[in-house]
Amino acid sequence: KKRLAVMTSGGDSPGMCAAVRAVVRAGLFFDCEVFGCYEGYSGLVQGGDLLKPMAWEDVRGWLSLGGTLIGTARCLEFKERAGRLLAARNMILRGIDALIVCGGDGSLTGADLFRAEWPSLLEELIKTGKLTEEQANPYKTLTIVGMVGSIDNDMAMTDNTIGAYSSLERICEMVDYIDTTAASHSRAFVVEVMGRHCGWLAIMAGVCCGADYVFVPEQPPSASGWKDELKKVCLRHRKRGRRKTTVIVAEGAIDDSLQPITSEQVKDTLVELGLDTRVTTLGHVQRGGSAVAFDRLLATMQGVEAVKAVLESTPNTPSPMIGIQENQIVRIPLVEAVSQTKAVAKCIEKKDFAGAFNLRDAAFQE
Numbered sequence: 001k002k003r004l005a006v007m008t009s010g011g012d013s014p015g016m017c018a019a020v021r022a023v024v025r026a027g028l029f030f031d032c033e034v035f036g037c038y039e040g041y042s043g044l045v046q047g048g049d050l051l052k053p054m055a056w057e058d059v060r061g062w063l064s065l066g067g068t069l070i071g072t073a074r075c076l077e078f079k080e081r082a083g084r085l086l087a088a089r090n091m092i093l094r095g096i097d098a099l100i101v102c103g104g105d106g107s108l109t110g111a112d113l114f115r116a117e118w119p120s121l122l123e124e125l126i127k128t129g130k131l132t133e134e135q136a137n138p139y140k141t142l143t144i145v146g147m148v149g150s151i152d153n154d155m156a157m158t159d160n161t162i163g164a165y166s167s168l169e170r171i172c173e174m175v176d177y178i179d180t181t182a183a184s185h186s187r188a189f190v191v192e193v194m195g196r197h198c199g200w201l202a203i204m205a206g207v208c209c210g211a212d213y214v215f216v217p218e219q220p221p222s223a224s225g226w227k228d229e230l231k232k233v234c235l236r237h238r239k240r241g242r243r244k245t246t247v248i249v250a251e252g253a254i255d256d257s258l259q260p261i262t263s264e265q266v267k268d269t270l271v272e273l274g275l276d277t278r279v280t281t282l283g284h285v286q287r288g289g290s291a292v293a294f295d296r297l298l299a300t301m302q303g304v305e306a307v308k309a310v311l312e313s314t315p316n317t318p319s320p321m322i323g324i325q326e327n328q329i330v331r332i333p334l335v336e337a338v339s340q341t342k343a344v345a346k347c348i349e350k351k352d353f354a355g356a357f358n359l360r361d362a363a364f365q366e
């Protein structure tokens with residue numbers, strides 16, 4: 001029987017539980033044995049109770065849950081070869097030679113490197129007497145499949161990541177709450193949202209909440225002109241009778257000289273207009289709560305596809321990342337998706353903002 005392990009790694013996102021559930025149940029359906037790897041890569045490195053078989057009923061009720069019930073962690077040991085040696089040994093002792101990782105670009109990069117290094121790890125384990133040839137020989141190759149769990153929707157080559165729509169929903173609810181009090185007092189609110197270097201959450205929240213203005217990293221405004229432009233737009237809206245002002249600032253917002261645009265700077269600018277202005281930093285409420293229907297669906301379809309990808313993989317297939325493009329669940333070469341994701345950051349560093357914008361997926365550009 002094929003034995004595979006499933007793990008969540010990096011920052012948590014709503015829908016990760018649904019992804020694990022789908023992998024466990026699809027795995028069992030396709031007659032595999034499925035191991036849960038707890039606490040991200042720490043589960044592989046430490047083994048023991050952190051790497052154990054999962055049964056159908058172990059994931060009962062997980063479909064709608066937020067966060068991840070198998071835990072996630074930043075595991076520094078796995079970044080060192082010594083940690084990866086321990087991980088490979090723990091896997092082989094349990095007969096596991098396939099790993100489905102639901103995480104961000106760091107986690108997926110780590111997984112692909114682990115696969116590339118696998119033969120040399122086994123060689124070293126045999127040489128140092130940590131494994132016998134008989135133990136290692138049946139597991140000459142490691143299969144890796146990636147799924148993207150992230151509220152930021154920052155991975156290239158896939159339209160959506162698991163958790164992004166749940167986070168967007170949370171942001172919209174919060175801004176709706178703020179809106180009622182803002183309109184009552186005729187106030188301005190600056191709402192800072194997560195997303196790291198990606199402006200997807202901010203742009204989508206801006207559209208969904210009818211914000212006056214949105215600041216995102218991919219289309220930075222002019223360093224010398226953004227304050228006047230912001231004032232002009234907000235004033236125009238007020239003159240049309242709007243009783244509130246809502247400005248969404250992505251946490252990675254910058255101007256065109258790459259200087260951060262902070263919520264406090266935006267607030268000070270609105271105060272200069274004479275507006276009673278407050279800042280709300282939404283923080284971790286954006287990551288919490290249950291998964292919205294779209295994330296449950298995405299996680300479930302991708303989990304099933306991930307198991308199929310494991311069963312169909314050959315030593316020559318590049319590690320796939322399961323994505324969604326124009327409503328189709330697809331397999332994308334993981335390395336390409338990660339390198340395109342990194343290319344966005346490089347474009348921004350070089351002030352090639354049009355390039356950064358073009359590298360974002362279609363949903364973002366629309």
Ligand code: ATP
Pocket residue numbers: 009010011012040041073074075076078079080103104105106107108109110111113150
């Ligand atoms: P998020 O987007 O939420 O930050 P991420 O997967 O990018 O998620 P990271 O902190 O970059 O988060 O990575 C999570 C874990 O993956 C690390 O703690 C480490 O265990 C492993 N990892 C990341 N990069 C590598 C790498 N280059 N080599 C080996 N392991 C890695």
